[in-house]
Amino acid sequence: MTFPERFSHLPEYAFPRLRRLLDAHAPGGDVIQMTIGEPRHPFPRWILDEIASHADGFGKYPPNEGTPALLAAIAAWLQRRYGVTVDPATDVTVLNGTREGLFNAAIALCPETVRGRKPVILTPNPFYQVYAVAALTLGAEAVYVPATTETGHLPDYAALPAEILDRVAIAFLCSPANPQGAVADGAYWRRLIALAEKHDFRIFADECYSEVYRDDPPPGALQVARAMGADPERVVIFHSLSKRSNLPGLRSGFAAGGPRSIAAIRQLRAYAGAPLPLPLQHAAERVWADEAHVDESRTLYRRKYAIAQDVFAGHPQIEVPDAGFFLWLPVEDGEAAALKLWRQTGVRVLPGAYLSRDVDGVNPGHGYIRVAMVAEEEEMQRGLTAIRDCLYHTRDT
Numbered sequence: 001m002t003f004p005e006r007f008s009h010l011p012e013y014a015f016p017r018l019r020r021l022l023d024a025h026a027p028g029g030d031v032i033q034m035t036i037g038e039p040r041h042p043f044p045r046w047i048l049d050e051i052a053s054h055a056d057g058f059g060k061y062p063p064n065e066g067t068p069a070l071l072a073a074i075a076a077w078l079q080r081r082y083g084v085t086v087d088p089a090t091d092v093t094v095l096n097g098t099r100e101g102l103f104n105a106a107i108a109l110c111p112e113t114v115r116g117r118k119p120v121i122l123t124p125n126p127f128y129q130v131y132a133v134a135a136l137t138l139g140a141e142a143v144y145v146p147a148t149t150e151t152g153h154l155p156d157y158a159a160l161p162a163e164i165l166d167r168v169a170i171a172f173l174c175s176p177a178n179p180q181g182a183v184a185d186g187a188y189w190r191r192l193i194a195l196a197e198k199h200d201f202r203i204f205a206d207e208c209y210s211e212v213y214r215d216d217p218p219p220g221a222l223q224v225a226r227a228m229g230a231d232p233e234r235v236v237i238f239h240s241l242s243k244r245s246n247l248p249g250l251r252s253g254f255a256a257g258g259p260r261s262i263a264a265i266r267q268l269r270a271y272a273g274a275p276l277p278l279p280l281q282h283a284a285e286r287v288w289a290d291e292a293h294v295d296e297s298r299t300l301y302r303r304k305y306a307i308a309q310d311v312f313a314g315h316p317q318i319e320v321p322d323a324g325f326f327l328w329l330p331v332e333d334g335e336a337a338a339l340k341l342w343r344q345t346g347v348r349v350l351p352g353a354y355l356s357r358d359v360d361g362v363n364p365g366h367g368y369i370r371v372a373m374v375a376e377e378e379e380m381q382r383g384l385t386a387i388r389d390c391l392y393h394t395r396d397t
Contacts, residue, residue: 013129014354021335021351022342029346032383034371037178037326039246041300041374044293047247050283057278064275065266066094066254073288074254080291081210082223090259093266094281096251096274098208098238099130101265102172105236106134108268109202109261110169119169124155126179126355126365128206131172140169144357146364153182153328158195168201176209176218179355179370180328181321183213189224196234202261205237208253211244211294213323214305222256233258236265243325244294245287252276252284301325304373304380311384315392327371328352329387334369337391341369345386 018035065071071088078084078092086092095101110119121135125144135142143164145155157171173192175184184192196203205221225235240253255265269275276284287293305320308327312318317330331337334351341347352365371387373380 027346028344041246041297043246051279054279054282062275062278070285073285082220095253097253098240108264120167122171153180165199174206176323179326181324183218209324325373
């Protein structure tokens with residue numbers, strides 16, 4: 001039995017590649033994991049009581065789209081956070097985290113043809129791998145647009161030829177960006193939404209890092225689209241409790257957008273989705289309603305930003321981002337740097353090329369490593385100091 005040919009082009013997932021690169025070599029010190037973006041801050045412990053008090057719900061089939069109470073809690077959060085009013089009955093659907101949502105939403109909303117031709121799906125490069133997999137699954141043409149220092153680490157979709165833009169069905173945009181931490185400001189969103197209006201495509205705004213920031217909260221795509229008076233179906237946003245509330249294992253997220261978009265996503269999930277168990281929906285309802293634990297976690301991240309700035313002071317080529325919890329550190333060769341770091345210090349980081357795609361022989365992640373700032377502060381400081389001393393000590397400062 002063979003797989004469809006298009007799946008032969010799937011990029012290998014980053015972490016098996018990393019294990020193949022590093023695991024044949026002994027670590028050069030105590031192992032410090034700085035590869036995966038798994039939040040390690042405390043989650044609100046009262047969630048355990050919330051799940052236990054609704055445990056009888058494990059004996060019932062949960063609604064795919066979410067309970068009315070959970071949908072209302074999400075709508076209330078969108079109003080508090082962005083000043084956006086949505087109808088929880090028609091404009092929101094619950095997801096099993098953003099990865100599942102981004103993938104299934106593409107299946108639900110990407111047409112078979114655009115103006116009679118093969119559809120295009122735009123993705124930043126570097127990118128979250130599910131964007132590319134969604135395009136390949138659909139048989140669409142994935143167009144990888146560099147998000148580099150020159151473009152502010154966000155893709156310049158407007159620079160694409162009109163022939164491509166006229167075939168676009170979906171444009172993915174992650175803000176704050178993974179891995180660079182770049183934030184799409186209001187002006188960026190307005191330009192992208194205007195481009196989507198002109199060429200009639202949807203924007204999938206992956207905003208799962210929206211609550212991890214230093215100073216100002218990042219604007220939201222739906223917030224800007226509403227202020228512009230754009231087509232209500234133009235933007236679909238995706239959020240989860242994984243980063244916001246340090247609950248990646250809860251698998252609770254949502255999509256919000258125009259009623260036709262949400263109806264299509266709900267219809268597909270009725271057949272192919274895995275609904276969130278009722279006790280977890282009750283817990284998520286309370287978590288979306290609480291901001292105290294989010295503020296506490298953000299305070300910890302601000303201290304980590306400060307640690308990173310202190311460790312890399314005097315290295316002007318290193319930028320500490322305004323949001324997210326990754327450092328995107330420039331090196332000559334990401335694989336060589338990751339291997340050297342592992343063998344000499346025991347610090348484990350991810351080569352940037354593993355998050356990017358070669359286009360015309362150029363991989364925009366080749367000269368970077370991604371470092372996750374998720375560990376406890378003392379361990380993180382040791383890891384960053386080891387990175388500095390191993391990879392940057394000979395550089396001019």
